[in-house]
Amino acid sequence: MGLESLQRNFLTARVEDLVKWARSNSIWPATFGLACCAIEMMGTGAAHYDLSRWGMEIFRASPRQADLMIVAGRVSQKMAPVLRQVYDQMVEPKWVISMGVCASTGGMFNNYAIVQGVDQIVPVDVYVPGCPPGPETLMHGILTLYDQIKSGEILRRRTETPSGGAGIQIDQHDGVPVA
Amino acid sequence: MSDRVTEPEQVRLEAQTDEGAQELRPLEGEARSRELVLTGGPWPDADDTMILNMGPQHPSTHGVLRIMMELDGETVLRAKPVVGYLHTGMEKTGEELTYVQGATNVTRMDYAAPLSNELVYSMAVERLLDLELPPRATWIRMLLVELNRVSSHLLFQATNGMDLGAVSMMIYGWREREFALRVLETITGLRMNHNFIRPGGVAADLPDGWQEDVLELCDLVERGVNEYNELLSDNPIWRERTVGIGVLTTDEALALGATGPILRSTGFAWDLRRAQPYLAYDDVEFDVIYTQNGDVFDRYQIRLYEILESLKIVRQCVERIPPGDYRVQDRKVTPPPRARIDESMEALIHHFKLFTEGFHVPAGETYVAIESPRGEIGCYLVADGTSKPVRLHIRAPSFYNLQSMDAMVPGGMFADAVAIVSSIDPIMGEVDR
Amino acid sequence: MADSADEPREDVHEPGPPPPPDDEVAAAVLAGFPGACFVDSHGQSVVYVGRAQWRDVTAFLRDEQRFTQCVDLTAVDHLVDVERAVPPGVAPERYEVVANFLSYPRNRRLRVICEVPAGEPEVTSIADLYPSLAFAEREVYDLFGIDFTGHRDIARILMPDDWIGHPLRKDDAPARVPVTFKEDPGPR
Numbered sequence: 001m002g003l004e005s006l007q008r009n010f011l012t013a014r015v016e017d018l019v020k021w022a023r024s025n026s027i028w029p030a031t032f033g034l035a036c037c038a039i040e041m042m043g044t045g046a047a048h049y050d051l052s053r054w055g056m057e058i059f060r061a062s063p064r065q066a067d068l069m070i071v072a073g074r075v076s077q078k079m080a081p082v083l084r085q086v087y088d089q090m091v092e093p094k095w096v097i098s099m100g101v102c103a104s105t106g107g108m109f110n111n112y113a114i115v116q117g118v119d120q121i122v123p124v125d126v127y128v129p130g131c132p133p134g135p136e137t138l139m140h141g142i143l144t145l146y147d148q149i150k151s152g153e154i155l156r157r158r159t160e161t162p163s164g165g166a167g168i169q170i171d172q173h174d175g176v177p178v179a
Numbered sequence: 180m181s182d183r184v185t186e187p188e189q190v191r192l193e194a195q196t197d198e199g200a201q202e203l204r205p206l207e208g209e210a211r212s213r214e215l216v217l218t219g220g221p222w223p224d225a226d227d228t229m230i231l232n233m234g235p236q237h238p239s240t241h242g243v244l245r246i247m248m249e250l251d252g253e254t255v256l257r258a259k260p261v262v263g264y265l266h267t268g269m270e271k272t273g274e275e276l277t278y279v280q281g282a283t284n285v286t287r288m289d290y291a292a293p294l295s296n297e298l299v300y301s302m303a304v305e306r307l308l309d310l311e312l313p314p315r316a317t318w319i320r321m322l323l324v325e326l327n328r329v330s331s332h333l334l335f336q337a338t339n340g341m342d343l344g345a346v347s348m349m350i351y352g353w354r355e356r357e358f359a360l361r362v363l364e365t366i367t368g369l370r371m372n373h374n375f376i377r378p379g380g381v382a383a384d385l386p387d388g389w390q391e392d393v394l395e396l397c398d399l400v401e402r403g404v405n406e407y408n409e410l411l412s413d414n415p416i417w418r419e420r421t422v423g424i425g426v427l428t429t430d431e432a433l434a435l436g437a438t439g440p441i442l443r444s445t446g447f448a449w450d451l452r453r454a455q456p457y458l459a460y461d462d463v464e465f466d467v468i469y470t471q472n473g474d475v476f477d478r479y480q481i482r483l484y485e486i487l488e489s490l491k492i493v494r495q496c497v498e499r500i501p502p503g504d505y506r507v508q509d510r511k512v513t514p515p516p517r518a519r520i521d522e523s524m525e526a527l528i529h530h531f532k533l534f535t536e537g538f539h540v541p542a543g544e545t546y547v548a549i550e551s552p553r554g555e556i557g558c559y560l561v562a563d564g565t566s567k568p569v570r571l572h573i574r575a576p577s578f579y580n581l582q583s584m585d586a587m588v589p590g591g592m593f594a595d596a597v598a599i600v601s602s603i604d605p606i607m608g609e610v611d612r
Numbered sequence: 613m614a615d616s617a618d619e620p621r622e623d624v625h626e627p628g629p630p631p632p633p634d635d636e637v638a639a640a641v642l643a644g645f646p647g648a649c650f651v652d653s654h655g656q657s658v659v660y661v662g663r664a665q666w667r668d669v670t671a672f673l674r675d676e677q678r679f680t681q682c683v684d685l686t687a688v689d690h691l692v693d694v695e696r697a698v699p700p701g702v703a704p705e706r707y708e709v710v711a712n713f714l715s716y717p718r719n720r721r722l723r724v725i726c727e728v729p730a731g732e733p734e735v736t737s738i739a740d741l742y743p744s745l746a747f748a749e750r751e752v753y754d755l756f757g758i759d760f761t762g763h764r765d766i767a768r769i770l771m772p773d774d775w776i777g778h779p780l781r782k783d784d785a786p787a788r789v790p791v792t793f794k795e796d797p798g799p800r
Contacts, residue, residue: 031236031237031238032236033242034242034243034265035242035265035267035287035290035607035608036287036290036371036372036608038242039290039291039334039371040370040371042337042349042353043353043356043357043360046337046349046350046353046354046357047350047353047354047357048353048354048357059238061237061238073242073265074265074267076263076264076265076266076267076611077266077771077772077775078263078264078266078770078771078772079235079243079264079265082234082235082236082264086236108272108283108284108287109267109268109269109272110788111267111268111271111272111275111786111787111788112268112271112779112784112785112786112787113266113267113268113271113771113779114267114268131372132370132371132372134370262747262769262770263768263769263770263771263772266770266771268779268786270755270780271779271780271786272786275786306654306655307654309654433680433681433716434742434743434744435743435744436681436682436683436742436743436744436745437744438681438683447716449716454719455719541695542693542695542696542697543653543654543697544653544658544688544697544710545653545654545656546656546684546712546721546723548683548721555683557683557684557712559684559686559710559712561688563693563694563695563696564694564695565694565695569688569689569690569693570686570688570689572684572686574683574684574686574712578747578748578751579683579744579747579748581747582743582744582746582747611770612770
């Protein structure tokens with residue numbers, strides 16, 4: 001069940017629009033604040049930069065109840081399996097925003113301990129740059145995601161690129177080729 | 180009515196209407212033959228304990244701390260914190276970055292009070308260089324670190340309130356914190372992870388009109404703090420959840436390495452700003468806040484009143500900050516003013532060398548400690564005459580404070596464990612580095 | 613504390629010149645533990661002791677000199693040092709284990725350093741004397757591979773349990789990944 005399994009024709013167009021509108025208008029994020037970006041994410045949810053305007057003020061602790069995982073902060077090697085497990089527990093449709101440069105590409109920590117980009121582990125829909133991105137940048141990223149959901153672009157993209165993400169390949173680590 | 184109906188019909192009728200039925204009717208046919216059989220075991224009996232994992236992803240906003248607890252019903256028998264989920268290899272990265280770049284790395288350790296990290300690192304580098312700073316630089320640093328203490332303690336109030344169920348505290352604490360972050364943004368350029376306190380001084384002078392901004396901030400925050408005090412300190416629910424919970428004695432705190440508000444809550448008034456003054460702390464008046472009981476309520480109160488003490492220091496800075504240089508004019512450490520680069524070849528080369536290769540620090544080692552909002556933060560720096568450190572180690576207060584969980588959590592209830600961890604105020608960025 | 617004066621002191625194999633009078637703690641350590649060396653490092657007192665004396669010196673500081681807390685325990689890997697400031701009388705080894713002590717009642721600090729050879733990276737644990745070092749010793753073991761004999765729970769703390777290698781050693785690569793860009797012909 002889900003929008004993806006509907007046979008698309010002119011009859012279902014209105015239904016699709018309704019579903020896309022409903023999906024985008026109250027996305028509940030999962031709490032996945034890791035490091036400094038989490039502080040800015042909390043700031044975005046607080047009074048000055050209210051996320052509640054878009055129905056997102058409740059950060060659901062249980063991934064089963066969440067639609068959006070904002071990976072806010074650097075993902076270490078020890079945390080990577082946990083990240084994947086939480087992503088797997090989320091129910092479709094689900095989206096991932098990679099907040100900050102550490103989550104997007106490893107950021108300033110290009111070393112053994114940090115996963116160089118969370119898209120090595122989960123497919124990312126929107127990358128929000130910054131170290132940390134200010135609340136306005138994060139809101140811009142979230143609204144970009146909303147537009148993409150409303151226009152259906154995300155669903156189209158998902159079917160085209162099954163892996164999702166930026167498709168960056170890591171071929172070698174310090175001269176040793178990765179198998 | 181049942182006399183006129185045959186036996187099977189009667190059963191059917193009764194089975195369909197269970198309104199007012201006092202017992203469940205047995206099911207007919209196939210459903211009846213199903214039996215549920217429990218396999219497995221051994222099943223826990225009354226005195227078996229349960230191991231519970233409070234995993235690295237949980238709604239308590241203290242980052243990625245994992246706590247394994249052994250529970251007997253609601254009582255915690257043992258609690259073991261598992262850390263390392265945010266290990267970033269910052270100390271290794273610190274060996275790859277020059278001394279000029281080092282502050283950008285160090286500032287991301289304790290991300291709630293980044294200026295404290297930068298300060299302790301810069302002081303360590305300056306100690307190895309035997310640099311003496313102009314007075315204005317030290318006063319600017321003191322102003323910034325105290326503003327950072329205010330914003331960090333406001334963060335504590337917000338997250339502590341939310342963890343204990345006062346969810347609106349999250350909004351109130353952040354409301355005041357935003358004002359502080361705006362002032363820091365006008366001064367340093369960034370809301371967080373400022374990279375402003377650098378070896379040699381600070382990156383830039385204070386902007387025009389900063390005094391009005393800072394004084395306005397002081398009034399706003401003071402109003403907010405009084406609001407929190409009214410909301411929480413006499414609130415019976417708050418007191419039930421915090422008074423007498425997580426009691427720590429001075430001996431336990433000292434043995435387990437706790438410093439900062441945790442140590443001060445046990446009745447031991449130790450604050451590095453008074454005991455081993457640095458910057459210009461021996462020149463300003465402020466009180467060291469300490470309490471006697473060592474429980475969660477005390478730590479909340481200490482951090483609340485420390486905000487007011489920091490505002491006192493900030494006001495004194497506004498009045499008494501001396502004029503002068505905001506950074507030492509030693510050509511070895513300080514880049515030339517940007518305008519000079521267009522005019523002088525020498526300035527250009529100097530600038531280039533400083534930002535590509537960095538300055539060299541003579542061989543030696545030192546340990547510098549200051550009082551961050553979480554306790555004693557120290558920087559152990561070993562140099563070997565090149566432009567990159569041999570070893571950059573930060574003694575993170577939360578790394579040691581977390582061990583005091585061992586004395587506080589066992590014996591209490593599970594819900595109190597959340598309150599206790601929240602009152603320790605760990606920041607996982609500095610625990611794991 | 614004293615003003616900065618970083619002159620390394622003379623070797624103390626035979627009774628040499630005594631340490632400066634305002635640091636009686638260092639004097640007591642030197643008197644009680646032959647072979648220890650004292651250095652004034654930018655105004656801070658540092659004592660170098662041998663591995664065999666590590667635990668005894670710590671017990672002495674805690675019990676007799678009232679050093680209430682060991683604020684920090686860490687290690688340094690000197691494999692690729694360009695220049696190294698080691699006082700005469702101390703045989704430099706690859707690793708150094710460094711402990712910073714703080715005495716609250718006397719309001720003073722002392723740093724104690726011991727050299728640890730690469731071939732035998734182990735030191736006696738002092739975590740039972742100072743329980744605050746339980747985590748710190750695990751961290752040094754995790755990141756440097758220096759074993760602390762007698763520690764009740766020595767295990768990795770920051771890296772995953774199945775990690776191979778000790779990241780902060782100088783011969784353990786930082787594992788920098790070359791920055792790649794989409795549609796770039798090759799890694800930069």
